[in-house]
Amino acid sequence: MPAIEPLPLARLTTLRTGGTPERMFEARSRDELIDALRETWDRGEPWLVVGGGSNLFVGDDEYDGTVVLVRTSGIQRLPAPRPGRALVRVEAGHDWDALVAYTVAEGLAGIEAMSGIPGTVGAAPVQNIGAYGQELVQTLVEVELIDESTGEVSxxxxxxxxxxxxxSVLKAHYGSVAARSAVILSVTLDLADVGHGEFPVAGEQLRRALGLDAAATVSLAWVRDHVLATRAAKGMVLDDADPDTHSAGSFFQNAIVSESFARTLPPECPRWPVAPDIDPVTVIPLSAYHGVVPAPVGSSPDVKISAAWLIEHAGLRRGFRLPRSRAALSSKHALALTNRGGASAAELAELARFIQGRVASEFGLILQPEPVLVGVEL
Structure with a gap:
């Protein structure tokens, strides 16, 4: 069993907070990961899986349970499902950005806009990570996981x-538990095999971020390089020497609101329409069918609102901090809460609550945290 001397979670999370757990396993193979999880679950104690630690906000107290570090890695290219496509299966502990670099080098498109996102591949579906209009849901085929309730792999x-x-059903949102308690072992993606030539960039949000018009053509490598540069300028690429990157990335989610609520916000507030889920199948019981299919019920699409804009226009500029606090907004991006050196989880939580209160007071909207909170209250 891959048991190791427990390390403080402050050394394993990008926000640099968290106490030391009672027990810690470091799993470097699929079998070690399965064995560590089954043993932990048999104990019936609290448990926490840590990959890159980039989407965790952990409290200051010692963790009364077991932490499993996922350190598996490996990429397997599978037979193509159809011409022009490629399947890749990736182990859960593989570094996400290393996977993106591999796909770009192989001429595979679909996740290049998510370059520079910290963390591991196994965490990506839990959060349904995304950037600049690309989301994992667009390329994810399946996951291999192990369920806590049964210990079985499926x-x-x-x-x-x-x-x-x-x-996703695997994410424990703030104030709730995950709908399905399970840990991902591997992820399979379906990507477009476009090669290394130039092609038009799909998606207005990505084109806008890269300064491209609809007719421009660029290579995958160009997109990756420019996304990395854009993220680095916002302090969103990990750098030990840069306190602006000592964060959990975007701390608050961009808000999804109704179109009617969006109209109450200032017109200059950035917003993007969110396409409603559409069920293309209408089932009418034979006994109720009279030769007429009812027209679909129209609905206004929801709207995604920029949380960073709301924070800045609530009067909280980049670099803002409370008096005597070691926690602050990033000096490069208003959506990142940063540890400026030795900040406690309590200091970061105090800043987060202050931000929520200011935005709610100004705009009537309560921002929701994006990281998974462990032993922390907002």
Whole structure:
């Protein structure tokens, strides 16, 4: 069993907070990961899986349970499902950005806009990660996972994961538990085999971020390089020497609101329409069918609102901190809460609550945290 001397979670999370757990396993193979999880679950104690630690906000107290570090790695290219496509299966502990670099080098498109996102591949479906209009749900085929309730391993199609905006059935949102308590072992993606030539960039949000018009053509490598540069300018690429990157990335989610609520916000507030889920199948019981199919019920699409804009226009500029606090907004991006050196989880939580209160007071909207909170209250 891969047991190691427990390390403080402050050394394993990008926000640099968290006490030391009672027990810690470091799993470097699929079998070690399965064995560590089964032993932990048999104990019936609290448990926490840590990959890159980039989407965790952990409290200051010692963790009364077991932490399993996922350190598996490896990429397997599978037979293509159809011409022009490629399947890749990736171990859960593989570094996400290393996977993106591999796909770009192989001429495979579909996740290049998510370059520079910290963390591991196994965490990506939990959060349904995304950037600049690309989301994992667009390329995810299936995951292999192990369920806590049974200890059994199964392959689950992406359609059964409840993937939505920064959510899935595997994510424990603040104030709730995950709908399905399980740990991902591997992920399979379906990518477009476009090669290394230039092609038009799909998606207005990505084109806008890269300064491209609809007719421009660029290579995958160009997109990756420019996304990395854009993220680095916002302090969103990990750098030990840069306190602006000592964060959990975007701390608050961009808000999804109704179109009517969006109209109450200032017109200059950035917003993007969110396409409603459409069920193309209408089932009418034979006994109720009279030769007429009812027209579909129209609905206004929801709207995604920029949380960073709301924070800045609530009077909280980049670099803002409370008096005597070692926690602050990033000096490069208003959506990142940063540890400026030795900040406690309590200091970061105090800043987060202050931000929520200011935005709610100004705009009537309560921002929701994006990281998974462990032993922390907002």
């Amino acid at each position: 392959v689950v199609p992406a359609a059964e994961l409840g993937l939505g905006f920064r959510t």
